[in-house]
Amino acid sequence: MAKGRIVTFKIFRFDPQVDDKPRMVSYQLEEAPGMTVFIALNKIRAEQDPSLQFDFVCRAGICGSCAMVINGLPTLACRTLTSKFENPELTLMPLPGFELIGDLSVNTGKFMRELAERLALYLHPKNEDDNIHAVEQRIEPEEAEKVYELDRCVECGCCVSACATKQMRETFVGAVGMMKLSRFALDSRDARDDDDFYHVLGNQDGVFGCMSLLGCQDTCPKDLPHMEQIAYMRRKVAGIPIFNK
């Protein structure tokens, strides 16, 4: 096989558990066909620096664990091909807006669990006594499809780290919080009504905190319609009712 070009990875290094200084460290690798940032980071760790911290789980763009800032843009490292950059110099930084574990690893899990608890991001069923032995409740096929479309969030945190409001306002629920609420608002099985959603979204931590810079929509690796959802909810919160079910 022909020799590949040499790619330089400038990687943010910092260990918050010791008396450490944040710094950028460069590593070089020969590019192979199909090389992703996932492959490159694993190679660097195995061959050059075993202390390098980063997170991957599915390495297929499905689990959302490997979000990081690559050349200034929050994105999933596993499905970023190094060949997509003309300049063979990649800068890798951890996602801002989350607790840093070390180097490129951030604690998105802790953030998402707290958000889910705070916003009660689970189905509040209208019908509590569902009998699992009987034929299921019917749902319009279009509705099921629409709910699925909004349910595709992988909690990677790209939207949060690309959000200016979130950077200034710790308690802002972010696009991920609004998307998840609108997923339940759309679901006819959910018992919550306009008022319930107003209480959690009708303020500075919700739709009125959003500055519509749309970093969320630009960086969402699942192409979720954040803009549409936020605009819709904001319009509804400004008037009444919020949601037409």
Added chain:
Amino acid sequence: MKIIYTDSLVIGAGLAGLRVAIACKKQGLDTQVLSLVPAKRSHSAAAQGGMQASLANTTKGQGDDEDVHFMDTVKGSDWGCDQEVARMFAHVAPKAVRQLASWGVPWSRIKKGPRQVVVNAEKVTIEEAEQAHGLINARDFGGTKKWRTCYSSDGTGHALLNTVDNKAIELGIPVHERVEALSLIHDGKRCHGAVVRDLISGELFAYIARATTVATGGYGRIYSVSTNAVICEGIGQAIALETGVAQLGNMEAVQFHPTAIVPVGILTTEGCRGDGGLLRDKDGYRFMPDYEPEKKELASRDVVSRRMTEHMRKGKGVDSPYGPHLWLDITLLGREHIEKNLREVKEICESFLGIDPAEEYIPVRPTQHYSMGGIKTNAKGMSPTLEGLFSVGEAACWDMHGFNRLGGNSLAETVVAGMIVGEYVAEFCHETDLIVDTGLIKTSVDKLQQEIDQLLESKAGENVFEIKEQMQQVMMNYVGIFRNGDELTKAVSELRDLLRRSRKIQLKCKKRHSNPELVEALRVRRMLKVALCVAKGARDRTESRGAHAREDFPERNDRDWLKRTLANWSAEGELEPELSYEALDIMKMEIPPGYRGYGINNAIHHSDTEKRLAEIEAIVKNLPENATREQKQAAIMAFDLPIDLGEPNQRADMTAINQQEAK
């Protein structure tokens, strides 16, 4: 040393683990879940295709029931499964799907009226009944008689895991993330919990529980190319094995999925073929009908994988820098179908291959995919040799898959087994006391502490990443789709050597807290033990059954090998496991071994088969003429389920469509 007490400890926060935790919590038990990663990142999320359950809602699912699902599962397993377990499973699967719906899963629903589908490369129109409108839909999958796989686009695992994790959050079940269980605390008879390392702080904890459930998924990462997430390293199986008391079952039963993309091994769902996709060779020729005229691309996974490999060995593969591959053609399904129902597949093709699967073929080849083997349990999910240790999901050899798992049965197993075993775990917790032996706890924690100290202090030794890579290569080269005695013997000997070397590892990174190299070192020795169980089990099993295909023993040999392999690690210093065997009793089977319906019928028969067939005939004859399906089944092979789960499954009445069809 911190000790945390709970009733029910669950190791692993994928679908199976979370579902067990929910069952325990609902019974009022204190429940704690441990996870390497945030729960929603678990490998369960990667399941694309769907979950089998015999709802019989769709036109192509009419006539489906527990019996048909059971029979497909037994045949799929190549008669290697525990039929009692397969029965329990088939019965509870419809309940699981319906319960998940009530918890919020956006299952794809049926739209009444005509719809176009691709069957055997031809567009056909099927008519869905008016009575079925709004009920849960199903797609076709390999090895099944009916369309039975319930799905949400091709992100079914993601939709399920989101919903089940949300349920756990609603119930306030704590999930301790970024921790790793590295040994089980036991006294030789009963399991009391686990020693756990915090992956951020490096601190060690002892979790003490009435019942400990291992739900850590499969061991695919002992292979160099696998569809599994990078966290599926078999550590759950390893720590059970290292007790020396609990056993692993059928570890040699490793499934290869026919269609992972080349070179990285990321999966494209079986839904691609189920929805009508075809396999083509370097000439663009559709070769599967030549090998399997009846089921073609939709034969069982083990069969399709082997046929593809055979075809490539004939020189019909497409050459690539990564070796030969074949093509998966889904272009005939049309862009609209792909963008709606195979969207993850489309994203994967775009991101990793730079192709549009609506226009171009996808390069695929069979790749390690599923671990049928695991921690040996009884039908209640508990280790028969170590009381209080439960296992569920892919981590377990509960044994409903035998030697080959059908597509759509793994996602189903996670939740169904979680429902069933979860009840038994809760029952066990109610019936037994929490035993706290601080001496035993200290010994267990100290042992792991010493292992860590020794790794950090070692001044000379092996490179952990090299050992791991070599292990993965040995497994790939010698313990793959087609196996033979010489290569397997070589594998065992090379793995023994690697295990010996892994006992002298030198780390470059000396941190006690978040240290990825230390994590690898602790894992690789454990993984090697698992790999040895797979290789030795495969070497000694001199027959071919399901996914275990021996070139030197091509027959399925019921006479000598209708048995489960059990692996024990008797002493710590050993270099390989001890194997023993447990016979599957034909006289207790509902379906005695027979022909699977694929390839040549070359099984060596067991004398009990005829006997049992005659016995079953007599049983049926003695039943009253108006005996129901359920009564017949119970007379032939009765099975138990926790209360509530045993009730019959209602199905929608579609009589009106049948009348319409008759017109």
